Amino acid sequence: MCALHQAALMSNDQMLLILLDSGALPSIRDNKGMVALHYAAWQGHSASVQLLLQRASPVNEQALEGETPLHLACQHGHFDVVSLLLNQHADPTICNKSLRSSLDLACENGRTRVVELLLRSNLCQKLLEDSPTDTLDNSRTTCLHLAARNGHGEIIQTLLQAGMNVNRSTLKGTALHEAATAGRTEAVKLLLDVSTVLAIVAAFNRSKEMMKLGIIKALYIVSIEHRIQS
Numbered sequence: 001m002c003a004l005h006q007a008a009l010m011s012n013d014q015m016l017l018i019l020l021d022s023g024a025l026p027s028i029r030d031n032k033g034m035v036a037l038h039y040a041a042w043q044g045h046s047a048s049v050q051l052l053l054q055r056a057s058p059v060n061e062q063a064l065e066g067e068t069p070l071h072l073a074c075q076h077g078h079f080d081v082v083s084l085l086l087n088q089h090a091d092p093t094i095c096n097k098s099l100r101s102s103l104d105l106a107c108e109n110g111r112t113r114v115v116e117l118l119l120r121s122n123l124c125q126k127l128l129e130d131s132p133t134d135t136l137d138n139s140r141t142t143c144l145h146l147a148a149r150n151g152h153g154e155i156i157q158t159l160l161q162a163g164m165n166v167n168r169s170t171l172k173g174t175a176l177h178e179a180a181t182a183g184r185t186e187a188v189k190l191l192l193d194v195s196t197v198l199a200i201v202a203a204f205n206r207s208k209e210m211m212k213l214g215i216i217k218a219l220y221i222v223s224i225e226h227r228i229q230s
Contacts, residue, residue, distance in 0.1 A: 001030045001031075002024075002028060002030065003015075003019055003024070004016070004019050004020070004024045004025075004026070004028065004036045005030055005034070005035075005036050005039055007019060007036070007048075008036040008037070008038075008039040008040040008043070008045075008048055008052065009039040009040075009042075009043060011040070011043050011045035011047075011048050013045075013047050013048055013051060016036070016048055016051055016052070017051065020051070020055050026052050026055050026056065026057035026058075027056075027057065027058050027061070029061075029063075032063055032064055032065075033062070033063035033064035033065075034063045035057060035058060035061050035069075036052055036057065037049065037052045037053070037057040037058070037059070037061065037069045038061070038063060038067070038068075038069050038072060040052055040069070040081075041069035041070070041072045041073040041078065041081050041085065042069075042072040042073070042076065044073065044076060044077075044078030044080075044081050045081075046080045046081055046084060049069075049081050049084050049085070050084060053084065053085075053088050059085060059088045059089060059090045060089075060090060060091050060094060062094065062096075065096055065097050065098075066094075066095065066096030066097040066098075067096045068090065068091070068094055068096075068102070069085060069090065070082065070085045070086075070090040070091070070092060070094075070102045071094075071096055071100070071102050071105055073085060073102075073114075074092075074102040074103070074105045074106040074111060074114050074118070075105040075106070075108075075109055075111075076109075076111075077106070077109065077110075077111035077113070077114055078114075079113050079114055079117065082102075082114050082117055082118070083117060086117070086118075086121060090102075091123065092118050092121055092123055092124050092127075093123050093124070093126065093127060099140065099141070101127055101143070102118065103115065103118050103119075103124055103127050103143050104127075104141070104142075104143050104146055106118060106143075107143040107144070107146045107147040107152065107155050107159070108143075108146040108147070108149075108150055109150075110147075110150065110152045110155065112152070112154050112155055112158065115143075115155050115158055115159070116158060119158070119159075119162050125163075127142075127143060128143075128159065128162055128163055128164040140170050140171065141170055141172075142164075142168060142170065142175075143159060143164075144156065144159050144160075144164050144166070144168065144175045145170060145172075145174075145175045145178045146178075147159060147175070147187075148175035148176070148178045148179040148182075148184065148187050148191060149178040149179065149181075149182045149184070150182070150184070151179070151182070151184035151186060151187045152187075153186050153187055153190050156175070156187060156190055156191065157190070160194060166191060166194045174191075175191055176188065176191040176192065179191055
């Protein structure tokens, strides 16, 4: 770890400024592949993050394990830093080597305000959609599964309100399976309630379709009879 990384880790803005003015490069990586912005984001120090961004620090730089500064800020719930990074075009859809996006880490660690902030980004919408790869990779998970596994009910509600499919499945099952396996009673109740409502709505829609088909069939028969009589 070089002096610039150490200054970022210690949230020492005065030292950061001296080093940057002396020619230290914000893009230099340490043996973990991390740049100074990773450390500033990890610590959640907005002033350090802002200073490094002003000096063109690479916002989407991935460390050796694939994490970006946004991953670290989301994991630790640093709302203001997440906001700063998103405003500088940090990409919330980038995944680390564990196939976790920034949204995944925020959901996994119960960072509700950060989740709400991320969901305002159009980029995050595709993370809520069903994917053909969901049932192909045993390590694949979703932000809803992670929230359910860890019992974060408020985040589960937030994701469902944002349009995520409660029945989205991976090889390990649905979010309900995850919550049940982890013994998360309140999450199980919440997901069961949602699933029940959806089942009722689906049944109602099916009955409406059947009624519609019945009416169409009846009209067809009447039209044939009318032709025969004519």
